[in-house]
Amino acid sequence: MRLGKDLVNKQIISVTDGRSLGNAKDIYIDSDLMDITGIYLGSEGIIKRKHFLITRADVVVFGIDAILVRTSDVVAEENDxxxxxAWVRLSKLSKREVDTPGGTKVASIGDIILGEQGNITGFALSRVYVEGPIEKNGTIPRTAVIDTGGEDxxxxxxxxxxxxxDAAQAAPVEPPPSALPQTPEETAEPAAPAAEPETGEPTTEIENEEE
Known part of the structure; x- marks a missing residue:
């Protein structure tokens, strides 16, 4: 299991010329808490501070000992x-409270759990307030999240x-009634009304004769 904090303080190196661009001070996550979106390099300035980052698109690999990026000119200013x-820094996501729709306090976020492509597969917990599997595992899968808590x-x-x-992922999702397959009786078009047989006899009009 690889955590987001494993990337913090790692050296960032350009693969084109081997130049060091500094160290990762923090990482950015999208507002849906699904993927890493960038690496925070820090800030400079006193009156008007500038924050610098490298986007996820410019990262070649999150290595074991270093983070490799495409070139040495990938550093951008946050305002650009x-x-x-809308991105969230990992340092600000940590300690976010977790509850249920009914308001039961479950845990506090400690870190993110990363997949091979830098996607977020779950959350490691710093504190757990309930007993059971969550307390034992100390993690929450990303698939269990209903609301990321971006607003409150x-x-x-x-x-x-x-x-x-595992059971939640394996459970089939019931399709809406409109998507259910129909029986042949339901799909068959209604039969057209039978035509009245023709007798072949000419139709005659009977006129009343005046007496």
């Missing part, structure tokens, strides 16, 4: 990337999915 306003600062999870993620 409007989309970064509290993450909401599905407790059943959090306690048994």
């Amino acid at each position: 990337l409007p989309e970064s306003v 600062g509290v993450m909401t999870i599905d407790l059943t999915r959090a306690e048994n993620p």
Whole structure:
């Protein structure tokens, strides 16, 4: 299991010329808490501070000993990337409270769990307030998250999915009634009404004769 904090303080090196671009001070995560979006390098300035980062697209590999990036000119200023306003730093995500839709306090976030491509597969917990599988594992899968807590600062999870993620993933999702297959009787078009048989006899009009 690889954690987000394993990337912090790692040296960042350009693969084109081997130049060191500094160390990762923090990492950025998208607002949906699904993927790493960048690496925070720190800031400079006293009156008007500038924050610098490297986007995830410029990272070649999150290595064991270092983070390798495409070139030495990939460092950007945070203000030059409007989309970064919605990103969340790992340091600010840590200690975010976790509860259920009913308001039961479950845990506090300690770190993120990373997949091979820098995607977030779950969360490591710093504190757990409930007993059971969550307390034993000390983690919550990403699939259990209902609300990331971007607005109120509290993450909401599905407790059943959090306690048994394998069963939750294997459980089939019932399709809406409109998507269910229909029986031949339901799909068959209604039969057209039978035509009245023709007798072949000419139709005659009977006129009343005046007496």
